[in-house]
Amino acid sequence: MLSILGLTRRFGARAILHDLALDLGAGEYVAVVGESGAGKSTLLNLIAGLDVPDGGQIRIDGTDIAALDEDARTRLRRTRVGFVFQAFHILPHLNLAQNVELPLVLLGTPPSERTVRVRELLTAVGLGDREASLPRELSGGELQRVAVARALVHRPALVLADEPTGNLDPDTADRVLALLARAIKARGAAGVLVTHSEHAAATADRVLRLDHGRLVPA
Amino acid sequence: MSALRGGPGPDPRRRALLFALAMAPAWRWAEGGVVYPEVRPRPLVFPRDHGAHPDYRIEWWYLTGWLDAEPRPLGFQITFFRTRTPIDPENPSRFAAHQLIIAHAAIADPERGALLKDERVARAGFGLAGASEADTEVWLDRWSFRRSGDGGYACAIPARGFDLRFTARPTQPLLLQGTDGFSRKGPEIEQASYYYSQPQLAVEAELTREGKTLRAPGRAWLDHEWSSTLLDPAAAGWDWIGMNLDDGSALTAFQIRRRESGPPIYAYASLRGPDSPQVHTFAPPEVDFEPLARWTSPRTRAVYPVAQSIRVGDRVFETQPLFEDQELDSRGSAGAIYWEGASRLSEGGRLAGRGYLEMTGYAAPMRL
Amino acid sequence: MRWLLAHLIGGYSRQHPLRALVAVVAIAIGVALGYAVHLINTSALAEFASAVRSVTGQADASVVGPREGFGEGVLAVVGRDPAVELASPVLEVEAALVEPERLRGRTLPVQGIDLFRAARLTPSLIGEPLVEDGEDGRFALLDDGLYLAPAVLAELGLAVGDTIGVQVGAQVERLRIAGSLPGASAGDHLASMDIGFAQWRFDRLGQLSRIDLQLTPGADPRRIAAAWPLPAGVALQTAGEASTRVSNLSRAYRVNLNVLALVALFTGAFLVYSLQSQAVAARRTQLAFLRVIGTTRGEVERLLVIEAAAFGLAGALLGILAGLGVAAAALRLLGGDLGSGFFTGVQPALVFQLGPALGFFALGVAAATVGGWMPARDAARSLPALALKAGSGLDHDASRSPAWPGLALLAAAGALLLLPPIREIPLGAYLAIALLLVAAVLLKPRVAPWLFVPLRRWLAARTLPARAAPWWLATTRLAATPRFAAIGAAGIVASFALMVAMATMVASFRASVDQWLEQVLPAQVYVRANPTTSASGLGGSTAYLTAEDRRVLAAHPQVDRVELTRSLKVSVDPARAAVSLIARPIDRADPAGVLPLTGSALAWQEGQPPPAWVSEAIVELYGASVGDEIALPIAGRAEPFLVAGVWRDYARQFGAIAIDVADYERLSGERTRTEAALWLTPDASAPQVIRELQGQLETRTAELAETGEIRAISLRIFDRSFAVTYVLELAAIVIGLVGIAATFSAQAIVRTRELGMLRHLGVTRGQILGLLAIEGLLVTALAIVIGLVTGLAVAWILIEIVNPQSFHWTMDFRLPVGLVLGLIAALLAAAAATAVVAGRRAVSGEAVLAVREDW
Incomplete structure (x- = not known):
């Protein structure tokens, strides 16, 4: 699924990531921890194709995204990657079904198929009966669950989660993390969880620490 | 012949000569396209000649007098001019200013020490201003001077600053000046005017100033004169007196002064006694004006001999102004600055009469 | 506390100076245009009135008659009336010049006066003759001769002593310029002559144009005149009436033009409304914070209104100064005539009066304040808790926009249309138009779903290629948030509606005039003896x-x-x-x-x-x-x-x-x-x-013209008269477009997170711009649709009510389809382009990455 080799990214004279390597297969769920400013966000940006490395390769499903131009990376991201953000970023003017189907619209999926998959995912995250609800009617935890559904609806090869529970209370956070792990595994995707919470990182299969630009087992 | 109330006048031969001249084709004096008739000796016909003579260039009815007001007497002067302008006589418009009516009025109050005056000018027409040819009747808006059927005159002057109305009744016959009304003004025969006077007019006047009205009787003198050319080009102006003597006599005297220094171009005087209709006229060597006192106008810097010694024949009279500043600036209407002053007349040191002294051409040479 | 509030409110402007600048400039343009038009008209009118006054002078009243004059016999009666202190007869003649050749076709108004009477009332008409040395000039002024004011001598290129030729009937009369008018003021275009000679030379014997009167104090002109045997068509006109007449002549035109000039200001108010709505939404978290820490609703509302008023203040001040500059330049370059034909030949000086300046200043401040009031009210009324949640603020319509205010305004507008004109000014109709526009903007959020919801449904039911995803995004957003759709293009509704209305009225008018010309000029050639005279109608013609x-x-x-x-x-x-x-x-x-x-x-x-x-x-x-x-x-x-x-x-x-x-x-x-x-x-x-x-x-002086030529000239004059309106309309459209640019720019910044999130989900940069363009297009399309309907309604009002009431003519309705379609296309293109340009910042790399940072 995801294969990173020799990844280097510098900002000015400072090397944030230095000769980083990572291998993820389908169903593998890894957590990356580190202090603030260590480079976790940078790593995520590079994997997502939002940034270009100074050196090294990033392969998603065999394709080296570092060699692609921006639009190509964006299109790849569209099909291959799902995102869960810390601040939910659920569009408040769309109802839950519309929010979840958004990635499918971007792919040109026919409406009938969209309806089916949206229902499937919302049910999977426990919000199957709230399809037509508006985001303002939901709590933070419920919104993050919608975000999880959205991240998975298009069957991405890779799911990236950036501090998904940063805005949630501990109980809700646990439930969401469990859901995320389950959902990733169930669909055979690879998952990368970036967090500074050891507790959250523990929900993943492996925990890696970003230390001086490299990933080391935590 | 003339319906004069005057006497035989000059000797018949002279008269015949003058009338003969009148028959001859008179050469005319022209200005622009207008031809003004010359003054030739002719008999004056009344009441017609009381009226206006529109063909002639200039004409006036000039009335001066004294009012016996309390506590001090006042002098007054009213003049109505008629002038025929040199504009194109072919102009048929009723508005064409062929005839202008100009009026002056002045009250001499010694307490004020200056004249209270007003002047008007308008073109004749539309019944708003004009002079009748039938009899003395001249008006300008609401100012009027008129002779009524019984021979008396009525005058109304609602002026700026005062309102004067009076009647004037002749107490003596008409006085023809010069030779039966043909009055010479210079050495040339064409320098002449038709001229008669009404001296010793009995006046009843009503004068309103600043809301106060006073009524007073008085004595006045009327001159009616018309001409086309009066002044010799070398003339500067004239001095004239018209005096009602206390004994009922009427004294007229004038001199036409030269621009350069020298003897006057012409001089004349007439004296008529109270009872006799005989008018004694005097020719240049017999008439003499001698200044006694001078006054300088603060406004025009002109120097006027406001008191004069006048010799008429073998009598010598002296004038004394009611007050000095009786200068009239009429450049807005008649285009002249002159001194027109109520004056007393004395002879041999004793008060002999009252009237007016008029002096023109001291500020600038007169143009008529 | 107050400092904190001011800082929070004002800080936004510092961060987004463009928005503040746009609001200020929009108000400034509106005020400048309105004030400039007012200044030009006022200066021209004042010049005109003073020209008339310099002719009638200090008369208390005048006996006036028809242009051809009346019998002079009246003077005898009038002059003798004891209540009349002074009667000055005047013959006014419009002399048709034929010599020198270069002056042929021009006219010179000549006042024939009686020097002695006129000297008291109209001293500026008394000439000073040029007299040679030794000549007797005392009677020159009573004689044949023309006296011209220095301004006229300069304008006609003549000198004292020249001779001009004037057409009188079949003859050419030659008049000598005998002197000038030293008493005339610098701008006076006066010429005088002795009335006796005026009557004679111009073949007007027996006629007068008027008699200027000075009455005794306390005299009642009406009662006095009743006793005079005035012929029909001759009446006593007091000095007050004379100046009223001058003002009345052009009043309908001036007022209409002033109202038109205010259109730009009106649009500016809508712009402020858009911008303030945006700004309020962007700061809603800060405002909620203020409410939470104890600021009352009233205080918040007041603060926001003051902010809007501050823009108005700055804009109005700028506008007044700009207006003065524009008016001064226009007066110098174009004279005083803005197309009406009333003031041609007038070279007015700028008349500055404090009153109107303050008035327009106040209008500018009021426009901005009113525009900012509604968003302020909404901000104050919104619930703080809701506002503190994350989101861009415009995403949900906290309350559905009520329909009743808009409907109430429509009803009020209808009622106002029934009002009769006040002194020939259709105030009711103008107010109705204003209310109609406001109602249109208020009802826009209610109308928006009618357009967008079906569109969204249609798109959602289809299989769209991946490329077309922005359409889905745009329509779902617009269908769900009508307020967002409505606010962005509020300025466009007003300016487009007015543009459509004006274009329709002008097209209808032009078509009607063209048709009328056909009916009225059936022959092939027309001959005219008199050259055109001034619109004031004074003076009789001579040919x-x-x-x-x-x-x-x-x-x-x-x-x-x-x-x-x-x-x-x-x-x-x-x-x-x-x-x-x-x-x-x-x-x-x-x-x-x-x-x-x-x-x-x-x-x-x-x-x-x-x-x-x-x-x-x-x-x-x-x-x-x-x-x-x-x-x-x-x-x-x-x-x-x-x-x-x-x-x-x-x-x-x-x-x-x-x-x-x-x-x-x-x-x-x-x-x-x-x-x-x-x-x-x-x-x-x-x-x-x-x-x-x-x-x-x-x-x-006879003119011969071919009918086709006459029609072409007439239509050219028509077009020129409306040229000013076109300029004003264009200004309004530009303001509307600027409104779109400003609001979209502000929105794009606020939507950074949303757009960045979409980028994360795989929307390309190009697709983001496409999204913005589509949103811009659809929002503007909505505004155009509403604007079109409103514009046609306004056009109907203009054609059926304003024109008949103001100018007393009717015309047939004609819609300039081609022009309107062209306008629509241009507006759509401009809006899409503007939205894209404004949103470019939101698709930058840093913006994308900022999505994932802590807010």
């Missing part, structure tokens, strides 16, 4: 077609038929402008053959007074209707006529009455003619006939 001329016209081999007309101006009411009386051959049984009648004509019967056909303006102004008797002043007598029909007339705003020339001749005894219409034989060539006749006519 007419002589009998010899008429013979020449009829005798030409290629002239089939000649129709002669006598036209003159008469005064029916001294407080109103003069009315045109047109005497031409009219068949009583079939007047429609020559007149463009509206409605049916009365069949005339023996024994009735002679028929007269009146223009629409006469009906409006004097209340005359078919079947009424009307008295017309002809040759000084009031002759009775019967109103037999109404016709349409675009040429004479103050009314025209047509009568049969036979009746006119019979009543006036006058046989002069001033115009002729020539029908040519089929083989004739109009230009050639004109060339041949021109050389043969005696009247040297």
Whole structure:
């Protein structure tokens, strides 16, 4: 699924990531921890194709995204990657079904198929009966669950989660993390969880620490 | 012949000569396209000649007098001019200013020490201003001077600053000046005017100033004169007196002064006694004006001999102004600055009469 | 605390200076345009009025009559009235110049005065003759000779001593310039002459134009005049009435133009509304924070309103200064005429009055304040808790926009339309238009779903290619948030509606005028003896077609038929402008053959007074209707006529009455003619006939013109009169577009997170821009649709109510389809481009990454 080799990214004279390597297969769920400013966000940006490395390769499903131009990376991201953000970023003017189907619209999926998959995912995250609800009617935890559904609806090869529970209370956070792990595994995707919470990182299969630009087992 | 109330006048031969001249084709004096008739000796016909003579260039009815007001007497002067302008006589418009009516009025109050005056000018027409040819009747808006059927005159002057109305009744016959009304003004025969006077007019006047009205009787003198050319080009102006003597006599005297220094171009005087209709006229060597006192106008810097010694024949009279500043600036209407002053007349040191002294051409040479 | 509030509120402006600048500039433009138009009109009017005053001087009142003059005999009665202190007779003549050749075709208004009377009342008309040394100049002013003011000498390029030639009837009279008018003010265009010679030389013996009067203090002019035997058509006009008449002549035009100029300010208010809505939404978290820490609703609302007012203050100040500059430049470059034709030839100086400046200043501040009031009210009323949640603030419509305010305004607008005009100004209609526009903007959020929801449904039901995803995104957003859709293009609704309305009115008017010209000019060639005189209608003209001329016209081999007309101006009411009386051959049984009648004509019967056909303006102004008797002043007598029909007339705003020339001749005894219409034989060539006749006519000022040429010139004059309106409309559109740019720019910044999130989900940069363009397009499309409907309604109001009430004419409705479609296309393109340009910042790399940072 995801294969990173020799990844280097510098900002000015400072090397944030230095000769980083990572291998993820389908169903593998890894957590990356580190202090603030260590480079976790940078790593995520590079994997997502939002940034270009100074050196090294990033392969998603065999394709080296570092060699692609921006639009190509964006299109790849569209099909291959799902995102869960810390601040939910659920569009408040769309109802839950519309929010979840958004990635499918971007792919040109026919409406009938969209309806089916949206229902499937919302049910999977426990919000199957709230399809037509508006985001303002939901709590933070419920919104993050919608975000999880959205991240998975298009069957991405890779799911990236950036501090998904940063805005949630501990109980809700646990439930969401469990859901995320389950959902990733169930669909055979690879998952990368970036967090500074050891507790959250523990929900993943492996925990890696970003230390001086490299990933080391935590 | 003339319906004069005057006497035989000059000797018949002279008269015949003058009338003969009148028959001859008179050469005319022209200005622009207008031809003004010359003054030739002719008999004056009344009441017609009381009226206006529109063909002639200039004409006036000039009335001066004294009012016996309390506590001090006042002098007054009213003049109505008629002038025929040199504009194109072919102009048929009723508005064409062929005839202008100009009026002056002045009250001499010694307490004020200056004249209270007003002047008007308008073109004749539309019944708003004009002079009748039938009899003395001249008006300008609401100012009027008129002779009524019984021979008396009525005058109304609602002026700026005062309102004067009076009647004037002749107490003596008409006085023809010069030779039966043909009055010479210079050495040339064409320098002449038709001229008669009404001296010793009995006046009843009503004068309103600043809301106060006073009524007073008085004595006045009327001159009616018309001409086309009066002044010799070398003339500067004239001095004239018209005096009602206390004994009922009427004294007229004038001199036409030269621009350069020298003897006057012409001089004349007439004296008529109270009872006799005989008018004694005097020719240049017999008439003499001698200044006694001078006054300088603060406004025009002109120097006027406001008191004069006048010799008429073998009598010598002296004038004394009611007050000095009786200068009239009429450049807005008649285009002249002159001194027109109520004056007393004395002879041999004793008060002999009252009237007016008029002096023109001291500020600038007169143009008529 | 207050400092904190001010800092929070003001900080936004510092962060987003462009928004503040746009708001200020929009207000400034609006105020500048309105103020400049007002200044130009006021200065021109003041100049005009002072020109009239310098002619009538310090008279308390004047006896005035028709342009042709009245009998001078009246002076004898008037002058002797004890209540009249001074009566100054005046003959005013519009002299038609023919020599020197370069001045041919121009006219010179000459005042014939009595020097002695006029000196007291109008000293500026007293000339100073140039007198040679030794000459006796005392009577020069009473003599033949023209005296011209220095301004006139300069303008005509003449000097004292020159001789000019003037057309009087068939003759050319030569007049010598005998001197100048030293008492005339710098701008006075005066010429005077002795009245006696004026009457003689201009062949006006026995006539006067007016008598200026000075009355005794306390005299009642009305009672005095009642005792005078004034002929019909001659009346006493007090000084107040004279200046009112001058002002009345152009008032309808000036007011309409002022209102039009305010359109830009109106649009500016809508712009402020858009911007403030945006700004309030962007700061809603801060505002909620303020509320939470204890600021009351009222204080928040006041703060926001003050902010809007501050923009208004800055903008209005800028606008006043700019307006002064624009007006000064326009006056210098263009003179005082903005197309009405009332003020041509006037070179006015800028008249600055504090009052109007303050007025427009206040208007600018008010526009901004009112525009910012509604968003402020909404901000104050929103619930703080809701506002503190994350989101861009415009995403949910906290409360559905109520429909009743908009509907109430519509109802009020309808009621206002029923109001009659106030002093010929259709205030009711103008207010109705304003309310209509506000209602349109208020109802926009209610209308938006009607457009977007079906669109969204249609798109959602289809399989869209991946490329078309932005359409799905755009329509789902617009369908769900109508307020967002409505606010962005509020300025466009107003400016587009007004543009459509004006374009429709002008197109309708032009088409009607064109058609009318066809009806009114059926012949091929037209001959006119008098050159055009000023619109004030003062002074009689000096030229007419002589009998010899008429013979020449009829005798030409290629002239089939000649129709002669006598036209003159008469005064029916001294407080109103003069009315045109047109005497031409009219068949009583079939007047429609020559007149463009509206409605049916009365069949005339023996024994009735002679028929007269009146223009629409006469009906409006004097209340005359078919079947009424009307008295017309002809040759000084009031002759009775019967109103037999109404016709349409675009040429004479103050009314025209047509009568049969036979009746006119019979009543006036006058046989002069001033115009002729020539029908040519089929083989004739109009230009050639004109060339041949021109050389043969005696009247040297006669003008011959081909009908086609006349129509082209008329339409050109028409277009020029409306040129100013086009400029004003364009300004409004530009403001509307700027509004779109500013609001979209602000929105894009606020939506950074949303757009960045989409980028994370795999929307390309190009697709983001596409999304913005589509949103811009759809929002503008909505505004255009609403604007179009509103614009047509406003056009209807303008055509059916404003024009008849203001100018007393009607026209047929015509929509300029091509122009409107072109406008729509241009606006859509501009809006899409603007939205994209404004949103580019939101698709930058840093913006994308900022999505994932802590807020």
